[in-house]
Amino acid sequence: MTTVRIAFDKELVLSGHFLLKHLEKPELQRLAASARLAYFRPGAVIFQKGDPGDSMMAVIRGRVKICSHSTDGKELVLNIINKGGLFGEIALLDGEPRTADAVALEETDLLVLDRSKFVPLLNERPAVALQLITVLCKRLRQTSEHLEDTLFLEASSRFARALMRLADVFGKPTPGGLKLDIKLSQQQLGCLVGVSRESINKLLGEWQRNGVIAMESGRITLLDRDALEEIAEANG
Structure with a gap:
C-alpha cells in the first residue's frame, strides 16, 4: 500500500x-x-x-x-x-x-x-x-x-450467468451491443465461474461463431442477450 x-x-x-x-x-x-x-x-x-x-x-x-x-x-x-x-x-x-x-x-x-x-x-x-x-x-x-x-449448473450455463451479472455492473451500451467495460483474462473468467481456462476459451469461441458475443482487445460485447439467457437457463 x-x-x-x-x-x-x-x-x-x-x-x-x-x-x-x-x-x-x-x-x-x-x-x-x-x-x-x-x-x-x-x-x-x-x-x-x-x-x-x-x-x-x-x-x-x-x-x-x-x-x-x-x-x-x-x-x-x-x-x-x-x-x-x-x-x-x-x-x-x-x-x-x-x-x-x-x-x-x-x-x-x-x-x-x-x-x-x-x-x-x-x-x-x-x-x-x-x-x-x-x-x-x-x-x-x-x-x-x-x-x-x-452445484447445479453446467459450465456453459454458469458462464452465461456470470457474463450477464458482469453486464449488469460493467455493461456499456454500444451500437453493436452491450460492451463489458472491464478487461478480464480467460484465466480470471475461469476463476470467476469455477472452470478451467480451456473451457472458457472453448465457450468464447463457440459463442463468437454463433453471434452471441464479440471479442475485441480482450473485452467482451454481448450481441444477443436473449440467446445468452437461453444458455443460462438451459439446465437451471
Whole structure:
C-alpha cells in the first residue's frame, strides 16, 4: 500500500458515497479526519484471508477482486468491486479476521475507514447501519446464487450467468451491443465461474461463431442477450 497519488477531498468523497451521504457535516468531518487514502498498483494484494479485520474500504478509483484459494492453489473469484463499492464490511462489523483475499485489478485508490471510528457511528446513526445491512444482504444473495450455480449448473450455463451479472455492473451500451467495460483474462473468467481456462476459451469461441458475443482487445460485447439467457437457463 502506498499513499494515494491523486489529491482527494476526503470529506467530499465521503459525502458522495451512498452509505454516508445523509450524515451531518460534523459527522462527516469526524470520519474524514480518521479516514485514510491508499493507492494500490495492478495485482497488489490489499489484504489476505486471515488478516486482522480492522477496516472497511470504499473504491474511489479502479476495481478490486475478492477471491479465495484452495490448498492446492486454485482460485475462486467471489466478487469484483467497482468504483463506489464497499468491501471488508464483514470483518469491520464482527472484528474477526478477513474471510477472503482482496487484490487490485487495476490502478486503484481506496478510502479506508477504521473499525474503531466507524462502529460508534453505526450506534449513533441507525440509517447508516440499515444501509450497511442492505449491502450485506446483497452480498449474501450473490454468494447463495454463486453456490447454487456451482452445484447445479453446467459450465456453459454458469458462464452465461456470470457474463450477464458482469453486464449488469460493467455493461456499456454500444451500437453493436452491450460492451463489458472491464478487461478480464480467460484465466480470471475461469476463476470467476469455477472452470478451467480451456473451457472458457472453448465457450468464447463457440459463442463468437454463433453471434452471441464479440471479442475485441480482450473485452467482451454481448450481441444477443436473449440467446445468452437461453444458455443460462438451459439446465437451471
